[in-house]
């Protein structure tokens with residue numbers, strides 16, 4: 001579907017605005033599942049992890065020491081970030097740089113928690129995320145006011161606690177490590193899983209010092225994807241959306 005085509009389609013949401021908040025640990029399937037759910041419902045897709053990754057890319061680019069929290073916060077306040085919310089083609093630009101691929105590199109995955117645990121950075125990116133979510137409630141936005149699926153670590157609890165649908169996507173440690181190993185190394189043999197451990201478990205442990213994403217807050221529905229394939233997980237999430245809002249894909 002082309003970006004402009006959404007406005008000419010019959011809306012899955014029947015004229016109402018739907019905000020879906022999804023949190024979960026690394027490798028639980030948040031990004032891929034949320035993106036597909038947004039696509040099927042004709043909603044925008046906001047990958048807040050990509051914003052923390054872009055902030056990290058910018059900090060490494062400018063050479064600011066990541067342990068200098070005040071300097072990092074000042075650098076991120078000047079971040080020229082533009083995020084595209086089309087689920088068919090999400091984009092991330094920092095100034096004139098298209099950083100969509102660069103922010104997935106291991107050097108960014110290894111450094112991102114140092115930036116994401118900076119509370120002043122969280123305040124600044126949180127402000128941008130709330131603005132992006134609010135924008136999708138209005139005509140003239142990408143979704144023409146239909147709404148957004150926003151995913152991250154603190155969306156159900158801090159950024160959009162009043163979302164129509166609040167969902168925690170979990171999966172066993174084993175499943176998450178195997179998925180990430182396949183993503184990064186093209187294999188889930190023992191060596192690949194071992195090489196992925198820092199990216200998944202150490203990062204989750206660091207990130208969990210500032211957000212709660214291993215257990216569901218009150219009113220948040222848990223979907224455990226350990227024994228579900230991708231399509232089954234998408235359907236499980238769509239079912240939660242349908243039960244909460246009456247909106248079906």
Ligand SMILES: Nc1ncnc2c1ncn2[C@@H]1O[C@H](COP(=O)(O)OP(=O)(O)O)[C@@H](O)[C@H]1O
Pocket residue numbers: 024025026027028029030031032033179180183225228229230231233
């Ligand atoms: N239910 C699932 N079963 C198998 N693989 C999945 C499932 N959900 C997601 N994946 C795959 O696992 C990998 C990690 O998913 P991703 O969406 O990047 O997770 P997260 O955003 O939570 O870190 C991707 O390659 C994705 O296609």
Ligand SMILES: Nc1ccn([C@H]2C[C@H](O)[C@@H](COP(=O)(O)OP(=O)(O)O)O2)c(=O)n1
Pocket residue numbers: 025026027031048049050052053112113116117151152153154155203207211
């Ligand atoms: N709302 C959010 C989203 C991401 N983060 C942090 C936590 C992660 O280490 C980084 C990158 O997030 P991302 O969702 O891309 O991470 P994954 O590799 O998909 O697990 O940003 C956060 O602190 N709060």
